[in-house]
Amino acid sequence: MSYLGISCGFHDAAISLLNDSGDILFASHSERFSKKKNDPDLCPGLLTELVNIPNSKAHTVCYYERPWNKQLRQLYSGQGIDWDKLTTRQILKKQMGFWWPTYKNCKIKTYNHHLSHAAGGFQTSPFDDATVVVIDAIGEFDTCTIWSASYNKEGKAQYKLLWRQIYPHSIGLFYSAMTKRAGLKPLEEEYILMGMAAYGITHYEMLADFLSSSEEIRFKYNCHLGVDNYEPEITNENIAASAQFIMNVLLWEVLRRAEDFYNSNNLVYTGGCALNCVSNEKTGTYFENTWVMPNPGDAGSSLGAAALAYGKKINFEGPYLG
Structure with missing residues (x-):
């Protein structure tokens, strides 16, 4: 079984898949498949590639930030609230579309945005x-x-x-x-x-x-x-x-x-x-x-979220993961 990390909804959407041995089975940007620079959404090509990977069935879906906290900040900054993006399940259901039924019964974990960045960096490092x-x-x-x-x-x-x-x-x-x-x-x-x-x-x-x-x-x-x-x-x-x-x-x-x-x-x-x-x-x-x-931005935080759920050092052999 595996951990599926997801970053999406703002810019540079991405997914990462870790198995329970810390191996990266797949990691890629949505833009690689949609051909839209910094594509904010999970595109069908990316999700199709994911489900075709052997042993891609995830028991935990890991989201890279806390939607409710982001909405509070948007309210504070005068941007208003996106009422359809208050919960992780709301976001994932919309982003994954046709593929959502495959993952809706998984355990869903949501992590602090900067903590996802930190984990993506530290748990891939040699330190x-x-x-x-x-x-x-x-x-x-x-x-x-x-x-x-x-x-x-x-x-x-x-x-x-x-x-x-x-x-x-x-x-x-x-x-x-x-x-x-x-x-x-x-x-x-x-x-x-x-x-x-x-x-x-x-x-x-x-x-x-x-x-x-x-x-x-x-x-x-x-x-x-x-x-x-x-x-x-x-x-x-x-x-x-x-x-x-x-x-x-x-x-x-x-x-x-x-x-x-x-x-x-x-x-x-x-x-x-x-x-x-x-x-x-x-x-x-x-x-x-x-x-x-190699990818310290938000796309890399999909790997960071999965790393937090996995908990240990990732077997990171290089950046060519997609």
Whole structure:
């Protein structure tokens, strides 16, 4: 029997299948089958591939975030409530459609968004203990978390939340807002902003314009609302360079805090911001060893949710899983 991890409904939907020996039987993005970039929904091609895998029958379906908590955050942020997305069963029934009867009688487990990120990172890593840093745009209310992670005598993964920053103070939302300010598509073309930074000149005053405290990762403005009108005379290349500078500074602050919190030489860095490889090179300043799982964004959290239900170290042999 197996654990089926699911991430869907916002962007970059994915599924992962683990057996009870910790082997990854299947893991893939929906976009690989639908050909829609960052497809938020579980597409028929992906689900058909899943059910055709030998031993794909799952006894536990694992969802990567807590829908009710996400809806509370949406209400708080003024986005309103999606009444058809209050429970995991509501979401899975809609997302799985024709295939839902195959899984509706399974045990369903739902996990904290950032904890799913943390598990996807730590339980695929080569480490027996680590400090885990999760940075993304928003996961329920969390935007940045630091965890201690280790295995107990029975080999079960243990996590302890050490620090968190919550919405609207968000490194990921800032970077996405700057992506849009530079004329790019947020939640998709941040990698272009990162590359564009090499062609620009840093406006160091941007740090004071946006941050009330870089140490605490506290912003003066809710970047979720956008920054489209920020300093229109600054070129897109200079916006990119300045945004990347701030990204680097804030990551350094988080890593410094993480180093102080937990006595481990190992860092697991995950969440969507861990895709910024320019910033990632700075992790060696604070930790001897760093692991960034091949898919640290929300799609990778499908594997993280399954890992939490499984509980132990995953037999991770490489990223070519689909």
